[in-house]
Amino acid sequence: MRFRLIFIFLTTILYNCSFKETDTVKLTNYVNPFVGTDGPGNTYPGATVPYGMVQLSPDIGIPGWDRIAGYFYKDSIITGFSHMHLTGTGAGDLYDILVMPTNSRFTQRIKDNNFLPFSSFSHKNEKASPGYYAVDLLDFGIKAELTTTARTGIHKYTFPKDNASQIHIDLGYALNWDAPTKTHIKVVDNTTIEGFRKSTGWAKDQRVYFVIKFSKPFESCQIYKNDSLTTSPVEAVKTKIILNYKTADNEEIILKTGLSTASIEGAYQSLAVEAPHFDFEKYKEKARSLWENELQKIQVTTNDTVKKKIFYTMMYQSMLAPTLLSDCNGDYKGANGKNEKAIGFDRYDTFSLWDTYRAAHPLYTILHPNRVSDMINSLLAHYKETGLLPVWSLQGNETNMMIANHAIPVIVDAYFKGIKNFNVALAYKACKESSMVDSRQLDSYKTLGYFPVDESGENWSVSKTLEYAYDDWCLAQFAKALNKYDDYKYFLKRSENWRNVYDAKSTFMRPKLTNGQFIKEFVPKEYTAYFCESNAWQYFWSVPQNIEGLIQKTGGNEAFERKLDSMFSLKPLPEDKLPIFSTGMIGQYAHGNEPSHHVAYLYNYINKPWKTQKIVREILETQYKNEPNGHCGNEDCGQMSSWYVLSSLGFYPVNPAQSAYAFGSPMFDSAIINLENNKKFIIETKNNCDNNKYIQSIELNGKKLTRNYITHNEIMQGGTLIFKMGDSPKANQNSMALSSKIYNSKI
Numbered sequence: 001m002r003f004r005l006i007f008i009f010l011t012t013i014l015y016n017c018s019f020k021e022t023d024t025v026k027l028t029n030y031v032n033p034f035v036g037t038d039g040p041g042n043t044y045p046g047a048t049v050p051y052g053m054v055q056l057s058p059d060i061g062i063p064g065w066d067r068i069a070g071y072f073y074k075d076s077i078i079t080g081f082s083h084m085h086l087t088g089t090g091a092g093d094l095y096d097i098l099v100m101p102t103n104s105r106f107t108q109r110i111k112d113n114n115f116l117p118f119s120s121f122s123h124k125n126e127k128a129s130p131g132y133y134a135v136d137l138l139d140f141g142i143k144a145e146l147t148t149t150a151r152t153g154i155h156k157y158t159f160p161k162d163n164a165s166q167i168h169i170d171l172g173y174a175l176n177w178d179a180p181t182k183t184h185i186k187v188v189d190n191t192t193i194e195g196f197r198k199s200t201g202w203a204k205d206q207r208v209y210f211v212i213k214f215s216k217p218f219e220s221c222q223i224y225k226n227d228s229l230t231t232s233p234v235e236a237v238k239t240k241i242i243l244n245y246k247t248a249d250n251e252e253i254i255l256k257t258g259l260s261t262a263s264i265e266g267a268y269q270s271l272a273v274e275a276p277h278f279d280f281e282k283y284k285e286k287a288r289s290l291w292e293n294e295l296q297k298i299q300v301t302t303n304d305t306v307k308k309k310i311f312y313t314m315m316y317q318s319m320l321a322p323t324l325l326s327d328c329n330g331d332y333k334g335a336n337g338k339n340e341k342a343i344g345f346d347r348y349d350t351f352s353l354w355d356t357y358r359a360a361h362p363l364y365t366i367l368h369p370n371r372v373s374d375m376i377n378s379l380l381a382h383y384k385e386t387g388l389l390p391v392w393s394l395q396g397n398e399t400n401m402m403i404a405n406h407a408i409p410v411i412v413d414a415y416f417k418g419i420k421n422f423n424v425a426l427a428y429k430a431c432k433e434s435s436m437v438d439s440r441q442l443d444s445y446k447t448l449g450y451f452p453v454d455e456s457g458e459n460w461s462v463s464k465t466l467e468y469a470y471d472d473w474c475l476a477q478f479a480k481a482l483n484k485y486d487d488y489k490y491f492l493k494r495s496e497n498w499r500n501v502y503d504a505k506s507t508f509m510r511p512k513l514t515n516g517q518f519i520k521e522f523v524p525k526e527y528t529a530y531f532c533e534s535n536a537w538q539y540f541w542s543v544p545q546n547i548e549g550l551i552q553k554t555g556g557n558e559a560f561e562r563k564l565d566s567m568f569s570l571k572p573l574p575e576d577k578l579p580i581f582s583t584g585m586i587g588q589y590a591h592g593n594e595p596s597h598h599v600a601y602l603y604n605y606i607n608k609p610w611k612t613q614k615i616v617r618e619i620l621e622t623q624y625k626n627e628p629n630g631h632c633g634n635e636d637c638g639q640m641s642s643w644y645v646l647s648s649l650g651f652y653p654v655n656p657a658q659s660a661y662a663f664g665s666p667m668f669d670s671a672i673i674n675l676e677n678n679k680k681f682i683i684e685t686k687n688n689c690d691n692n693k694y695i696q697s698i699e700l701n702g703k704k705l706t707r708n709y710i711t712h713n714e715i716m717q718g719g720t721l722i723f724k725m726g727d728s729p730k731a732n733q734n735s736m737a738l739s740s741k742i743y744n745s746k747i
Helices: 002-023 264-274 280-295 305-317 360-367 369-386 407-416 424-436 442-448 461-481 485-494 497-501 547-554 557-569 599-606 609-622 639-649 712-716
Strands: 057-059 080-082 098-102 126-129 132-137 142-148 152-159 162-170 179-189 192-200 206-214 220-225 228-230 234-236 239-247 251-260 298-301 331-333 339-341 660-663 670-674 680-686 694-700 709-711 719-726
Touching: 057 132, 098 142, 098 152, 098 251, 132 280, 142 280, 152 162, 152 264, 152 280, 179 220, 179 239, 192 264, 206 264, 220 234, 234 239, 239 251, 251 264, 280 305, 298 305, 298 639, 305 639, 360 369, 360 407, 360 639, 360 712, 369 407, 369 424, 407 424, 407 461, 424 442, 424 461, 442 461, 461 485, 461 497, 497 547, 547 557, 547 599, 557 599, 557 609, 599 609, 599 660, 609 639, 609 660, 609 694, 660 712, 709 712
Parallel strands: 680 719
Antiparallel strands: 057 080, 080 098, 098 162, 126 132, 132 142, 142 152, 152 251, 162 239, 179 192, 179 234, 192 206, 206 251, 220 228, 220 239, 298 670, 331 339, 660 709, 670 680, 694 719
């Protein structure tokens, strides 16, 4: 008995010590930046800070779909470290200002990376964490470490002893869609170079001005103009400089690169304000601290370390875009090609709105409302510069990638959620004018009430009709709130244009000709030019503004339920041709692409929430992993990760501008959301385990909820939401189903 008591006592002490140690682990330790660097994720592992201008990351140096973000986990070489990258997109651009340290140990060149210097590397000698990346360049014996501030990239290279150590800075380096148009290098002195890189690609007019300062003076340099030796200063399509050093064993050389999209003076200011010294560890710790502060906005409790790592990795990836565009003094390259100034806000860009309006921007309204204000002002700045709201903007450019006017739901959502410090009258004007132009085929849409099939090729006619109709609903609600009743009636009527492409015979949204006739040949599961990166199954549900109307058109609740069931059970056949974006398949549901992202929650509208709970839990557990191939599709600038963050907490915005969130199936024992208004919203999950995926009851602040949604206002007021879970569905769980009729009320 005595020995048993001693054993229990020691076990208790060890448990308590273990608990305390675990409790103090920084949340950044749970982030795995390599998630998505393999498979279709297209993410980068390098260093950045939340929403920063700089994404300092390794480049393999070989083009291709797998290397859209510059890096692919299965590769074995590194060609250098460039300062700007996209996260999880399907388009390859940026890769600006490539830096590569070398020495005399290895001189091999290969055609695959255009005969640039490179080194082999091993994942065993590679590390990444929020704000930090490190790798051993094995062929040179050089250790590379990277960190950043918002507008500067900091490199630390640890060299072996060598009389021919070099640092290559290549402005002509380009990958995938990117191509330099004019580059410039000037040697200021033996510790400073400055210049710019102007390029074209997905974004047609990119400008990056830079200043690089070195902790150790270089002894000499070679400057190249289009591969020919020249002298400083140099200007050409392609320029590069090679800096020569003699290094002792384990000698460190630090590089600081300040960036600006407006001017070289702005790049100097970035360095002066954000990177005045050469203490790499201080920058690294500051970057980590910035990430820790953001991650602390949600504190989850679970015994499942893998789930915790996935959650904080997804939270991290949700904050990699949009990215900062303006300098410390507000200067930036505008979408009109002129230098502009952001006064009173930070100017952001990299708005992947077709993706991110669905979950990422609603998540930002919960976690980062102050930053959302800057994002709305950034969208309005784009409008003032071009006369239209952006569709997909990058580096002060409109790329016109994807479809519809999805800056509108982002703005309207922010307005109804009480986001402050933007000009509401200007916002409404921007939304209305962007909806009334004749460009982007809106002339046909306004006349016919749908986008007709374009015989000349891909035009995504059905998808455009559905998505513009949703934007019209958002604008109608905005107009109503501002007492603009004629506009309200007009845009509300337009929001019902989805009915014009509904085909009762096939019970699908079907492409339509200009003469009003549906196309004859139509197979719903086929991927055609009429649907944007999807098929008719996946786009059928894209009426978030009027799910009740869609249910009625389908034939009522039972018919709608059968169709939903089929969506998740009709598996592609081996002979079906699936395009690259149809991934994460559960039946016809494709979690790897955004149009499907709200569909699992639609059972809530027919009072069958347990079916939502079952499928949401399946998606959470099967489509996200803590490994390089951890994303089932492109991460898409925060959308894929934001879906996980919200859904794992237990709710999701089916209609992103409705200020309401449908309940799903929470994953964690508890979660504390630390709101910017200094309130806390606490989520507790009773009887939580893998088998207990079904909600038995819900309480909000001690009162039982008889509905299957929660409002944004309820979250932002703080309080406690309690889910009680079980291993079987609860019949008649909630008497009030989620409804499209729950309209916004101004906070």
